[in-house]
Amino acid sequence: MLVxxxxxxxxxxxxxxxxxxxxxxxxxxxxxxxxxLVLHGLHISPDLDTVTYTLAGLDNKETGWGLAGETxxxxxxxxxxxGEHWFRLGDRDLATHLYRTQRLSEGATLxxxxxxxxxxxxxxxxxLPMTDDPVRTRLTLAEDASDGQEVxxxxxxxxxxxxxxxxxLRFEGAEAAGPAPGVLDAIESAxxxxxxxxxxxxxxxxxxxxxxxxxALEARREDVVAxxxxxxxxxxxxxxxxxxxxxxxxxxxxxVARLYVDWAGTLVIDEADAALADEVARTGMRxxxxxxxxxxxxxxxxxxxxxxxxxx
Amino acid sequence: MLVxxxxxxxxxxxxxxxxxxxxxxxxxxxxxxxxxLVLHGLHISPDLDTVTYTLAGLDNKETGWGLAGETxxxxxxxxxxxGEHWFRLGDRDLATHLYRTQRLSEGATLxxxxxxxxxxxxxxxxxLPMTDDPVRTRLTLAEDASDGQEVxxxxxxxxxxxxxxxxxLRFEGAEAAGPAPGVLDAIESAxxxxxxxxxxxxxxxxxxxxxxxxxALEARREDVVAxxxxxxxxxxxxxxxxxxxxxxxxxxxxxVARLYVDWAGTLVIDEADAALADEVARTGMRxxxxxxxxxxxxxxxxxxxxxxxxxx
Numbered sequence: 001m002l003v004x005x006x007x008x009x010x011x012x013x014x015x016x017x018x019x020x021x022x023x024x025x026x027x028x029x030x031x032x033x034x035x036x037l038v039l040h041g042l043h044i045s046p047d048l049d050t051v052t053y054t055l056a057g058l059d060n061k062e063t064g065w066g067l068a069g070e071t072x073x074x075x076x077x078x079x080x081x082x083g084e085h086w087f088r089l090g091d092r093d094l095a096t097h098l099y100r101t102q103r104l105s106e107g108a109t110l111x112x113x114x115x116x117x118x119x120x121x122x123x124x125x126x127x128l129p130m131t132d133d134p135v136r137t138r139l140t141l142a143e144d145a146s147d148g149q150e151v152x153x154x155x156x157x158x159x160x161x162x163x164x165x166x167x168x169l170r171f172e173g174a175e176a177a178g179p180a181p182g183v184l185d186a187i188e189s190a191x192x193x194x195x196x197x198x199x200x201x202x203x204x205x206x207x208x209x210x211x212x213x214x215x216a217l218e219a220r221r222e223d224v225v226a227x228x229x230x231x232x233x234x235x236x237x238x239x240x241x242x243x244x245x246x247x248x249x250x251x252x253x254x255x256v257a258r259l260y261v262d263w264a265g266t267l268v269i270d271e272a273d274a275a276l277a278d279e280v281a282r283t284g285m286r287x288x289x290x291x292x293x294x295x296x297x298x299x300x301x302x303x304x305x306x307x308x309x310x311x312x
Numbered sequence: 313m314l315v316x317x318x319x320x321x322x323x324x325x326x327x328x329x330x331x332x333x334x335x336x337x338x339x340x341x342x343x344x345x346x347x348x349l350v351l352h353g354l355h356i357s358p359d360l361d362t363v364t365y366t367l368a369g370l371d372n373k374e375t376g377w378g379l380a381g382e383t384x385x386x387x388x389x390x391x392x393x394x395g396e397h398w399f400r401l402g403d404r405d406l407a408t409h410l411y412r413t414q415r416l417s418e419g420a421t422l423x424x425x426x427x428x429x430x431x432x433x434x435x436x437x438x439x440l441p442m443t444d445d446p447v448r449t450r451l452t453l454a455e456d457a458s459d460g461q462e463v464x465x466x467x468x469x470x471x472x473x474x475x476x477x478x479x480x481l482r483f484e485g486a487e488a489a490g491p492a493p494g495v496l497d498a499i500e501s502a503x504x505x506x507x508x509x510x511x512x513x514x515x516x517x518x519x520x521x522x523x524x525x526x527x528a529l530e531a532r533r534e535d536v537v538a539x540x541x542x543x544x545x546x547x548x549x550x551x552x553x554x555x556x557x558x559x560x561x562x563x564x565x566x567x568v569a570r571l572y573v574d575w576a577g578t579l580v581i582d583e584a585d586a587a588l589a590d591e592v593a594r595t596g597m598r599x600x601x602x603x604x605x606x607x608x609x610x611x612x613x614x615x616x617x618x619x620x621x622x623x624x
Contacts (some may be wrong), residue, residue, distance in 0.1 A: 041353040041413035071385050081432050084414055096391030101353035102396055120393050135400050166601030 002308070003190040006031045007203025008047040009064050009237055010229055011196035012054035014307075015125060017300025018194075019055065022308065024124030028186045030213075033110065033129045034137040034171055034200070034206035035153045038079075039087055042097040043104055046154070047203070048114055048129060049096055064237065067092050111180045128186070130207045133177035137202055140168045142246070155200060162239035166246050169201065174209040187216040187253035188269055188295045194307055195226035197292060199240040199261050201247060208263075217263035224264040225310045227303070228253045232272040236293065252276060257283040266310050268292060268303075286311070314620070315502040316393045318343045319515025321376050321549055322541055323508035324366035324547040327437060328618075329612025330506075331367065334620065336436030340498040342525075344510070345422065345441045346483055346518035347465045348450040351399055352390075354409040355416055358466070359515070360426055360441060361408055368433035375548065379404050406597055424494045440498070442519045445489035449514050452480045454558070457553060465514060474551035476555050478558050481513065486521040499528040505536035511552040512571050513559060520575075529575035536576040537622045539604055539615070540565045544584040548605065564588060570593040580604060580615075598623070 053059040060068045070090030079085040103113045109132040137153040142165035235241040241251040245309045249255045253269040257280045267285045270292040280287040292298040318341045329542045333477035344359045365371040372380045382402030391397040449465035467562040547553040553563040561567040563579040569592045579597045582604040592599040606612040
């Protein structure tokens, strides 16, 4: 059994590689939910949906989010009504949010709803939200940019197009949250734990903030393999590089290693960063150099193969 | 100034006739909200939407509900996910519900949202929900049909296709509700109050149950003109005829007159019921006989003309 720690797009890509080399039924993905939002009354779980849609083969490969062949009738009309339309929700994607919101209102947990949607879409990987409780990433913007306003993750990420500097972040509700059923058991009993190439601060960070998860990972440190989402100093997608720098970390594989060293034994870095392998090793992590950019399904599968064969 | 008491389709038809013969800016419609429901987390106001869409010229004339030229991408996907799909929500219609739900979550009142949507869609009539408070029609089904189960209005009307007998009904929340801002003022100051050909029990009934509305109407009794929704003993649409019979009333213009006589001075009945005009008059209402079936815009306008010219 494998456990993956997952954010959105990067994690979805790695998982789509893993299912080519491992039986999907042997994979559990623990997915970030601190990006979730309630908008128009609907409970939206962007990372869970990205992973689910990708594993179902329904993902929109051009945009990197949402569904392929999507239509936008609701959104166009909402815009005409003067409604909030900065968070783009396609017609078919909306059905997922309607389903989730209705089931939650009936008393189902997010874990249960996630499993139901995955089963309906034929996803063989077991998908677990990191928690069934509300945990929300809140970012305080740098003072010169916005008077130190605190905003939600999606406000920062989508509405502001993650183009403003951030001074600090926190995971609202994390202290009171518990890991979703099965999360700690999965980490404890897994043959290997794979930390996907997701944003260390706002995708993996929330998972570590859920009480019990970090100690569980520390106890399995030698079997935890992380893939750096930073390649040659930059993030392939999203603001991970800038966030690392703005929040006092190094935007490099070395910076990632310093964040992960306490609970991950191995860091997989891209060939572009081969010159930094020794420095990564000096943080205390084993370092594995391999192509990590998953431009094609074949490359994703090749990376997955390297990861599951990583020496421990 | 005219005030109309409105349910859904029948009221929308009469209003579309009235705006042909009266300046829309001189018309206030007080609309039933006891059919409202929250589904998929969305606040849906079927009667307000039917009236709004019809006056905006966007109504689907074939189905009698929803928008013309509608698409169903969300619903099709929701059905594929195993979600609740008995209440059909078109893509463009959904945008209204997303807009309303978001605005309500921001603290706007239903009155404010209703005015915003109407303004965006170019509706000149002033539309007021009967109340900004939650009032919900609840129907107890007859025991032989369902063990006396109590259900929501839309459960009865849509999910059960109003095909089961009803034993009783109540308007949950009515005692604690207040009329929406402007409702009582409009009734008090109107030159005429028109009770649309809507279901007496589940469309007009909730309006009368909002504290203050019935006394306000009684005080204006001589200027209140009602149009019977019952023609030749049957409802043109919906279950008004069966509901009247099941709940101990006569399913006829006479039964309608007995329900309205305390607060309406005149009842307009269809030519098909001309033989009952004297019996209506014996209830204490003036009775006006004219074609009331609004099959075309011209017929709706002709009926509207008769109503506003009704002798008082």
